[in-house]
Amino acid sequence: MGYRERHAIPDLGVGVGLRSAHIVHVLRERPAMDWFEIISENFFAEGGVARAHLDAARAHYPLVPHGVSLSIGGTDSIDRDHLSRLRALVRRVRPPWCSDHLCWTGAAGLDVHDLLPMPYTRETLAHVVERVRRVQGELETPFALENASSYMEYRESTMTEHQFLAELAYRADCGILLDVNNVFVSAYNHGFDANAYVDAIPGDRVVQMHLAGHTDKGTHLLDTHSDHVRDQVWELYRRAIGRCGAVSTLVEWDENIPTWSVLEAEGRAARTVRDEVLGATTKVRPC
Amino acid sequence: MLDPRDGSLAGLQRFITDAVRSGTASPLDPHRAQGADRVLVAGKHGLSPADRLEIYREQFWVRHVSNLIDDFPTLGWVIGAPAFREVASGYLTAHPPRTWNLQRLGADLPAFIASEPRWASDRLAVDASRLDWAFMEAFDAPDASPLDLSPLAGATEDAVTTARLRFHPSMRRLAFHHPVHEVREATKRGDARERPAPRNVRVVVWRDATFAVRATSVEPIAFDLLAELSAGAPLGQACEAVANANGVSTPAGELGERVGAWFQDWTANGWVSEVAIAR
Ligand SMILES: [Fe+2]
DSSP, X not given: OOHHHHTTOOOOOEEEEOOHHHHHHHHHHOOOOSEEEEEGGGGOSSSSHHHHHHHHHHTTSOEEEEOSOOOTTOSSOOOHHHHHHHHHHHHHXXXXXXXXXXXXXXXXXXXXXXXXOOOOSHHHHXXXXXXXXXXXXXXXXXXXXXXXXXXXXXXXXXXXXXXXXXXXXXXXXXXXXXXXXXXXXXXXXXXXXXXXXXXXSOGGGEEEEEEEOOEEOSSSEEOOOOSOOOHHHHHHHHHHHHHHOSOEEEEEOOSSOOOHHHHHHHHHHHHHHHHHHHTSOOOOOOO | OOOGGGOOHHHHHHHHHHHHTOSSOGGGOHHHHHHHHHHBOOOTTSOOHHHHHHHHHHHHHHHHHHHHHHHOHHHHHHHOHHHHHHHHHHHHHHSOOOSSOGGGTTTTHHHHHHHOHHHHTOHHHHHHXXXXXXXXXXXXXXXXXXXXXXXXXXXXXXXXXXXXXXXXXXXXXXXXXXXXXXXXXXXXXXXXOSOOOOOOEEEEEEEOTTSOEEEEEEOHHHHHHHHHHHTTOXXXXXXXXXXXXXXXXXXXSHHHHHHHHHHHHHHHHTOEEEEEOOO
């Protein structure tokens, strides 16, 4: 039995990231949208407008928390405060899964608030497996790790990123959040084959996919989430959905945030691609 | 600088963390560039290992400086954008981020401004940084349950005298040398023109029932009373202390009536979250 089946991971359809620029509109108009992803840390406070919005939104839409600061690959001990707030958020939202990134965010007590890549070695794999197990034990909810975009690679790596991610998911028994745009960005930056990466990811472990826009800086692609999904990324998404099946898909847009209708249209575009590949029409969840 | 060849993951991560938060571009720092050569692979499109570190370093500064710009709009207006960027750089170097919580990034900025030789004597800048930080703290402070005034109904005068008030967790009391809360409002409206003349003001910052963070000035004597009550003094004792300190007659007289009016304002603003009466 595959990971998704074992953990009863649902196909939520196609959603978008719920950002503060749109939240009032969403709560007032309740537009048709299958689901929303929320940035976990934005909802960690014990009070204020974010918590009120969270409670209002979860009454009408499935929400899935997606973290950016757990630093699962870090060498400082896992932040107890962060983990207990994440656990409280998960208990409040009761999502089918939650996620963070395969990365580290700082060292020696400092936090640079970036998604820094790991060296892919047997030793670092054992280190991350142990930390994922601990986090999952605390969360009591399926937990998935996302492949982050990266701009550097280590000499000491002895495995590819997809090998590392696949083995990590197997040994820690966690899910994978496959960010198709990140595969494309990193493939360009490091010169690997994006199709081979997607083909090597164990499809049954993929609980969610991300789509986003990036920026071409000439010498590298930067994962800016500031634009439409590029054509080559749509192609890669077709391939990924073809391999993994009906997996919840989410469009991220975090800079130069467009109007709601533009974002909604990007979600519709994802749904069209998904339906074409799967040969089915995904119904939009009525609100 | 740590040698990344110590072979440990922790050593590697410390080396990269230091490079990413450095004020100097990695390619321009020979020692760091050599360290990058030892641990990183060169990029596919003409990027050296140090160039690749530089992508992360640039992002570090863009992200954190823009966060501080958003969090300190009044200070930004008072000292101007170029000076603010300099302050932000100095601050982030002296106080690198130590928590996952970006909302806390500017926690030490008011103290930093107050200790910087260039700004310490600019009382408006110091005031502005303190006000902006109070807004940040109020924004996501814990919620309070709705105020229940029923314990007051039918309470004896003695019971009221020994009542203790609790205040909304978002509430902050600040004394300033300038009406800096008016500057913040004006910058928000886009019509801040010139630095205000010095004037001592007592300001309360709080998050209202619509989750908007607001600031208003209060009379010094009401401010002192809020301080006594916030410290846990019973109402009667707090009034007496404030009356003595300000040379007004005791609660039975002049101050008593004013306290009644203030209490109405405070509850209407949502400042009072609980009235605890001993039975
Ligand atoms: Fe992503």
